[in-house]
Structures are given as structure tokens and as C-alpha cells.
Amino acid sequence: MMQISAAIPHAARFPGGDFLEEVLAGLSLPQKGLPSRFLYDEAGSELFEQITELPEYYPTRTEIALLKSSSGGLRETVPSGAAVIEFGSGSSRKTELLLEALDRPCAYIPIDISASALYPAAQRIRQNFPNIAVHPVLGGFQNLGNKKLPIGRCPRVGFFPGSTIGNLTPAEAVCFLRSTRRYLGADARFIIGADLQKPLDVLLRAYNDAQGVTAAFNRNILARINRELDGTFDPGVFEHQALYNDIECRIEMHLRPSTPHWVSVAGRFFEFREGETIHTENSYKYTVKGFHALAKSGGWQAIRTWTDSSNLFSVHVLA
Numbered sequence: 001m002m003q004i005s006a007a008i009p010h011a012a013r014f015p016g017g018d019f020l021e022e023v024l025a026g027l028s029l030p031q032k033g034l035p036s037r038f039l040y041d042e043a044g045s046e047l048f049e050q051i052t053e054l055p056e057y058y059p060t061r062t063e064i065a066l067l068k069s070s071s072g073g074l075r076e077t078v079p080s081g082a083a084v085i086e087f088g089s090g091s092s093r094k095t096e097l098l099l100e101a102l103d104r105p106c107a108y109i110p111i112d113i114s115a116s117a118l119y120p121a122a123q124r125i126r127q128n129f130p131n132i133a134v135h136p137v138l139g140g141f142q143n144l145g146n147k148k149l150p151i152g153r154c155p156r157v158g159f160f161p162g163s164t165i166g167n168l169t170p171a172e173a174v175c176f177l178r179s180t181r182r183y184l185g186a187d188a189r190f191i192i193g194a195d196l197q198k199p200l201d202v203l204l205r206a207y208n209d210a211q212g213v214t215a216a217f218n219r220n221i222l223a224r225i226n227r228e229l230d231g232t233f234d235p236g237v238f239e240h241q242a243l244y245n246d247i248e249c250r251i252e253m254h255l256r257p258s259t260p261h262w263v264s265v266a267g268r269f270f271e272f273r274e275g276e277t278i279h280t281e282n283s284y285k286y287t288v289k290g291f292h293a294l295a296k297s298g299g300w301q302a303i304r305t306w307t308d309s310s311n312l313f314s315v316h317v318l319a
């Protein structure tokens, strides 16, 4: 059996690699787990868009309101003529607010793992902002390494909204922040949305919605494995679980078979014992202070922060 130390960060255990290898490795762990980016195939990206409109899911609408009300401040803190590089851009819904807030942005580089989300969004931005050069990059945002940016010497601003940073463990987030610092260069700005700690009932409702959209989003990864990797999961047997881990300050999504279960994936067998789950996603919740400390460990300094009046969500400009 593969021995994988819990001390090795998620990103190192699951480098670039293909879906098959990562699924086999993840299902071989003592706590079965799948990298959360695999939730976002075409169906998953579509389900996530539906989540953002649920009454219980406060992050999207709160962040949009914050981006609108902070537009003057965003313009002040980002140099004119900047290139916007968005990590995990998805449908690029919030980007338009940023592009409208900034002074004559020159380019937009959306980076996303889902082609079905990335290319139509890039096309929409091109149409709505004819003066901005749009260069979509298909791929994960975590291992950009030496990928060159096609934007010459304009000032750079990273954009990482939606609390996607909450999918990373703090150790991974620090690695990511350090690598974006190298990637974006000195004098860059980085605009990040981070979800905040709040009463448990609000958090739990946001990840266990009444209509079951989040449950469908979570289970979709099993259908994807069945389809793409010749898997035999019975998605109907798996319950969606979202719980708050108050030691790590994170929501965890799990899939839990309601009966003892075994499956095969690409000809390999995996057994689920009583109570065993697949851990599919983390969503870390920060305090403003905690997020500033994280940014500092990643080599950045928070120069502006906005929160809504109910303290649900925060938007930060890092320099």
C-alpha cells in the first residue's frame, strides 16, 4: 500500500498529473480524498454556478456587493494600464466589476481548469471590453511554474475572488502566495476574496442547501469518475456531508456511503468500511487578522481590506 505522510502538503501529493493517477492515489489514502479541483468538470462548473445563486450561499452575492462598493478604492490601489491575471476564473462574473473599476486595464488573463467555463467567459469579456486583450490559459492555477504571461511590461494585478484560496490548506496557500509573488513580479497588486469565520448555523446552511444543489455538486465527482475512469460508484448510495472542523477552521465536504460498499476504478478495487468517507473539499474560513498574517507569510502585505456590515466576507488588496 502507498504510504503517504500527512505532513506532505496536498499540492505536493497531487502535482499536475492526470485524473486517473490522482483518483487512484486519493482513494488509497487512509482517509480517502480527492483533490477538489476535479469537482469542476462541465457539469460540476454548471452546478457550482447554481450554488452561487442559492439563498443560503452568501459568499458570491456578498463579495459582488463588496467589489461594487470598493470600486473607488480598487482604482486607487491598482496602477493604470494594468494586466489582470485571474486564478480559477470560472465564469468570470466578478471580473467585469473589477475591469470597470480599474483605470484603463490593458489585458485580462483568465486561468481555469474547465474549458467549458473558460472559453465562453473569455469571449464574453472580449465582447464587453473591446479595448482589453484577453488571453485565456487552460489549466490549474497552482503549478504555473514557468508559464510565461503574454503581457509585456504592464503593471500586474492578480485577482483571486470567491474565497477559492479557502480550498487550499494554509500551508498550500502560503506556497501559492509565494509563487504568485514570483509570477506577478515586484510592484504587483493582488486582490483576494476570503470568506470569514461566522456562526456555525450560517456556515452549515451555506454548504447543506435545502434544494440539494451542493449535494449534487459533491456527488458529481463520482459520476465523473464512472464516466472518465471506468468507475462503478453508485452515486445514489453516497450521502453529501458538510461539517465544520473547528480546529482547522474549515468546512469539509465528504461523501459517505450509507452501506458498506466497494467499487472498482480502472480495474482497481477500493473498499469502504462502515462510516468511511471520501473527503472532497476544504473551505477554510479566516478572520481578517488571520488572513493578513497568512498574506504576510506568503510575502505580501495587505494595504486595503473591505468587509460587509454583517462580517460575512472580506476583500483584500495585497502589495
Ligand code: AVJ
Pocket (backbone or CB within 6 Å): 051, 059, 162, 163, 164, 166, 167, 206, 207, 214, 281, 282, 283
Ligand atoms: C468555489 C471553493 C469558494 O468553498 O465555498 C461551494 C466551493 N463548495 N459549495 C466554497 C463550494 C460547496 C466554493 N469555492
